[in-house]
Structure formats: structure tokens, C-alpha cells
Amino acid sequence: MNLDVSDLQISIDEQESWRRVMNVTIPASIVQAEERKAAKQLASRARLKGFRKGRVPTKVIENRFGGALRQEALDKLIGSAYKEALAAQELRPISEGELEDLQYKPEEDLSFAIAFDVEPVIELARLSGFVVERPSVNISDEQVDEVLARIQEQNGVWQPLEEGKPVEKDLVSVTITRLDDGGEPVDEGREYDLVIGSGDAIPDIEASILTLETGETNDFDIAFPDDFPDESRRGDSERVRIALTARRQMDLPALDDDLAKQVGDFETLEELTTKVREDMTKEADQQADSVARSRLLDLIVEANPFDVPASMVRRYSEGIMGDVSQIPEERLTEFRDQIRPEAERAVKRILLIEQIAETQSLQATDDDIDDRVEEIAEANNTDAAKVYADLQKAGRIESLERELTEKAVFDFLFEQSEITEAPSS
Numbered sequence: 001m002n003l004d005v006s007d008l009q010i011s012i013d014e015q016e017s018w019r020r021v022m023n024v025t026i027p028a029s030i031v032q033a034e035e036r037k038a039a040k041q042l043a044s045r046a047r048l049k050g051f052r053k054g055r056v057p058t059k060v061i062e063n064r065f066g067g068a069l070r071q072e073a074l075d076k077l078i079g080s081a082y083k084e085a086l087a088a089q090e091l092r093p094i095s096e097g098e099l100e101d102l103q104y105k106p107e108e109d110l111s112f113a114i115a116f117d118v119e120p121v122i123e124l125a126r127l128s129g130f131v132v133e134r135p136s137v138n139i140s141d142e143q144v145d146e147v148l149a150r151i152q153e154q155n156g157v158w159q160p161l162e163e164g165k166p167v168e169k170d171l172v173s174v175t176i177t178r179l180d181d182g183g184e185p186v187d188e189g190r191e192y193d194l195v196i197g198s199g200d201a202i203p204d205i206e207a208s209i210l211t212l213e214t215g216e217t218n219d220f221d222i223a224f225p226d227d228f229p230d231e232s233r234r235g236d237s238e239r240v241r242i243a244l245t246a247r248r249q250m251d252l253p254a255l256d257d258d259l260a261k262q263v264g265d266f267e268t269l270e271e272l273t274t275k276v277r278e279d280m281t282k283e284a285d286q287q288a289d290s291v292a293r294s295r296l297l298d299l300i301v302e303a304n305p306f307d308v309p310a311s312m313v314r315r316y317s318e319g320i321m322g323d324v325s326q327i328p329e330e331r332l333t334e335f336r337d338q339i340r341p342e343a344e345r346a347v348k349r350i351l352l353i354e355q356i357a358e359t360q361s362l363q364a365t366d367d368d369i370d371d372r373v374e375e376i377a378e379a380n381n382t383d384a385a386k387v388y389a390d391l392q393k394a395g396r397i398e399s400l401e402r403e404l405t406e407k408a409v410f411d412f413l414f415e416q417s418e419i420t421e422a423p424s425s
Contacts, residue, residue: 003030003080005088012089017307018120020091021100024081026110034073074104082114094119095311117309122355126303128416134292136422137284139277147276151263152255158248163214166247168197172209173246179219179239189241202228205242212244292419293410300413301348308347317343357405360412364404369397372404 009025082097093116100113158171166172177189194200196209204222212218223237224230253259260272317339318324324332357363370384373391377384391397 003077003084005084008081008085010085010088012091018118018309019115020093020118021113021115022082022085022089022091022097023113024078024085024111026077026081028107028109031073031077031104031110032107034077037073074110077110078102078112091118093117094309117311120306120308120351122304122306122351124304124355124359127300127356127413130296130299130303130417131420132292132296132299132417133420133422135288136424137281137288138424139280139284143280144273144277147280148255148273151272151276152252152259153250155259155262156250156252159251161214161247161249164247165213166196166210166244169250170196171248171250172196172244174209175243175245176205177241177243179241181239183219183239185241189243191245205240208240208242209244212242214244214247217241217243292414296410296413296417296419297349297352301345301352304352306348306351308344308351312347312351313340313343316347353406353409356409356412360409362405362408362412364401364408368404368408369401372400 003026007027007030009023011023013021013023015021078099086093095117097114097116100115101111103111161170171193172195173191173193175189175191177185178187180186192201196206201209202222202225204220208218208220208222219239219241221237221239224233224235226234228234253262255269257268260266260269263272264275266272266275317336320339320343321332321335327335370388373388374384377387380387388397391400
């Protein structure tokens with residue numbers, strides 16, 4: 001359907017947070033013409049007793065299907081008028097239109113309102129002159145030793161122990177059976193493997209296991225802690241029977257050159273230690289840069305305040321929450337309210353980065369993407385064409401483009417402000 005926008009009465013109400021309400025009035029003559037058109041189309045294909053197919057008089061159709069025809073005509077008119085009005089007003093909604101205040105009586109004008117959000121206009125008044133402290137990066141020998149200890153554990157072997165009580169870091173196998181008030185089992189019991197001291201079980205369970213010899217069984221009263229994942233069990237207590245069926249202790253390899261050769265392309269323990277420190281320093285640098293970027297972006301948002309559309313915040317929140325089909329509506333509303341401030345903050349950051357990239361012409365180019373693909377290929381000793389094909393297949397080309405654009409934006413912003421180093425702790 002093509003409507004002449006000059007026949008429509010259109011007004012726009014600008015509301016908060018880039019909310020717009022479009023009010024449209026369609027003359028009665030156009031509505032009636034559309035109703036007659038719908039009746040004529042239906043008459044050409046309708047089958048009614050007493051009439052040949054396609055020969056049903058329009059008047060009969062109007063009398064028989066008047067309500068349905070009117071609804072069909074109104075739906076088409078509203079959709080077409082909304083589209084034409086948006087084009088006339090040069091508006092590009094970023095949310096679905098929500099029909100409000102539909103007013104219509106036969107042989108009178110049709111009026112309605114549609115609410116929607118539009119892309120926010122961001123005025124960048126200040127992008128420079130900020131002072132941001134970047135966390136210092138200082139990898140201690142103790143931190144490196146912790147990583148080397150984990151490498152030892154990852155290459156250790158669990159050795160069974162025939163007797164004795166468990167100690168910290170032992171791997172134990174237990175069977176836990178719930179008991180009723182009379183001390184009788186209420187289930188068949190469940191088997192568990194857990195490492196003592198790793199948080200695999202609640203404190204009372206671990207404390208009970210530590211009293212058992214290998215092969216021993218005993219009954220215990222246990223209480224569920226206040227931070228237990230199942231809120232309904234917090235503070236509850238119950239009696240259980242615990243059988244310690246097996247106990248194992250980690251046999252750690254020596255921290256030497258042989259271990260270094262075993263875990264990677266290293267000839268000596270010194271080479272492995274150097275690599276661990278380099279990786280830790282690189283990761284710490286990335287984290288420090290992330291903190292500095294976050295702090296700088298918060299300052300820029302504060303210096304360039306703007307509202308964000310509710311629909312964008314809602315979509316971001318839904319992305320965080322994922323599948324919520326099993327969550328009660330009351331809890332869902334509470335969760336949305338809790339994450340709304342952070343969601344709004346995140347959306348502001350995203351929009352600000354996009355706006356800076358556009359105004360400063362910092363969007364990643366095809367050449368930038370090709371260069372990054374070459375770097376990835378070289379680092380992984382593979383072909384650039386294969387890397388690109390894999391990224392494309394995984395749908396990650398756009399995310400790579402966003403990553404490069406964001407890096408260019410922050411490189412630009414860092415040049416405009418003073419980034420200081422925090423004192424070493």
C-alpha cells in the first residue's frame with residue numbers, strides 16, 4: 001500500500017532517553033477506501049453458498065465480514081502510515097514500534113500513536129586532558145613460584161594410600177548417605193571424588209572426612225553454610241553417613257630440567273621460569289591497560305554526559321542474563337533492576353567508543369584486519385588464508401574488526417591524556 005504522506009497529520013513528541021512518540025491521523029476517506037478495497041479483494045476469491053466463486057457482491061462481503069475487513073484495513077493502514085511518516089520525518093528507530101492510543105470509529109478519522117527509541121546523538125565536548133593512574137606491574141618471585149608449583153601438580157601422579165587419615169590436598173573417594181531421624185538411610189548414597197581443602201565440599205563434610213581412616217564409615221551431623229548455593233538449604237542441618245573408600249596423595253615430580261623438557265619446548269628449568277615470568281608480565285600488563293582504559297572511559301563519559309535508550313539497556317541486560325525461561329517473573333524483574341546500572345554504564349561505553357571511532361576516523365580497515373590475521377598466522381606457524389577462513393567460519397571477523405577499532409580508539413585517547421604509573425606495592 002502506498003500512502004501520500006501529505007494526506008496524514010503527523011506530530012512527534014520527544015521524550016526522555018531518546019524516546020519518541022509519533023502521533024498520526026489518517027482521514028476517514030482513506031480508511032473507508034481501504035475497507036472497500038479489502039472487501040473487493042475478498043469478494044474476488046470468497047466462496048459463499050448461493051454465489052459463484054468470485055461473484056459474491058461486495059455489499060454481502062461487507063455485511064458478512066465487516067469486523068474482520070475493518071481490522072485488516074486498519075492493520076495495513078497503520079503499518080503503511082508508520083513507514084511513510086518515519087521516512088518523512090527522517091527517523092530511524094532502533095527499537096520495535098509500540099502501538100499506543102488507537103482511536104477509531106466507523107466513518108471517522110483514524111488516529112494512533114507509536115512509541116520507539118532512536119539512536120542517541122552524542123556531543124563530544126571533551127576527550128583530552130585527563131589524568132589516569134595505571135596499576136603498576138611487578139611480578140614477584142613468589143608469584144612465579146606459585147605457577148611453577150601448579151605445573152608440578154599438573155604433572156604429578158596420584159598414588160593410593162592403604163591406611164591413615166586424609167590430610168590437606170589428598171584426593172579422597174567417599175560415599176555419602178543421608179539418614180533419617182532414626183539413623184536409617186533415606187537414599188542409596190552417592191559417590192564423590194574430592195580434594196581436601198579445595199572447596200569441593202562444605203566445611204562440615206571435609207571436617208568429618210578428616211576424622212576417618214581409609215575404609216572406615218561413620219555417621220555425622222552436618223550444617224549447610226550461609227553461602228550454600230541452594231538458598232533453601234542455608235542454615236539447615238542433617239545427619240549423614242560417610243564412608244571413606246579410598247585416599248590418594250600427589251606424587252610430585254622434581255622441579256628440574258627434566259620437568260621443563262616434559263612440559264614444553266624448554267631445555268632447562270631456567271628457560272621455563274623465564275617464560276612463566278614473561279607470560280605473567282604480559283598478562284599483568286594487559287590487565288593494567290584494561291584498568292587504565294576503564295578509568296579513562298569513565299572520566300570521558302562523566303565529561304560528556306548523555307542518556308541512553310531504554311531499549312538498548314534492555315537488550316544488553318538480556319544478553320547478560322541469557323536464557324531466563326525458567327526464572328520466575330518476580331526474580332527476573334529483581335535481577336533486571338540489579339544489573340540495570342551496570343548495563344547502562346556498559347552501553348554508554350560502547351556508544352562512546354563507536355562515536356569516537358566515527359568522528360576521529362579510527363574504524364579498522366580491511367588492511368588492518370589483514371595485518372592482524374598475518375600476526376596470528378605467524379604466531380601460530382600457519383597460513384594467513386587458513387586463519388582468515390577459520391575466523392570467517394566462526395563468525396569472528398566482525399569481532400576482530402571491533403577489537404582493532406577499540407584499540408585504535410584507546411591509542412588515540414591515551415595520547416590525549418596523561419597516564420601515570422601507580423607506585424609499586
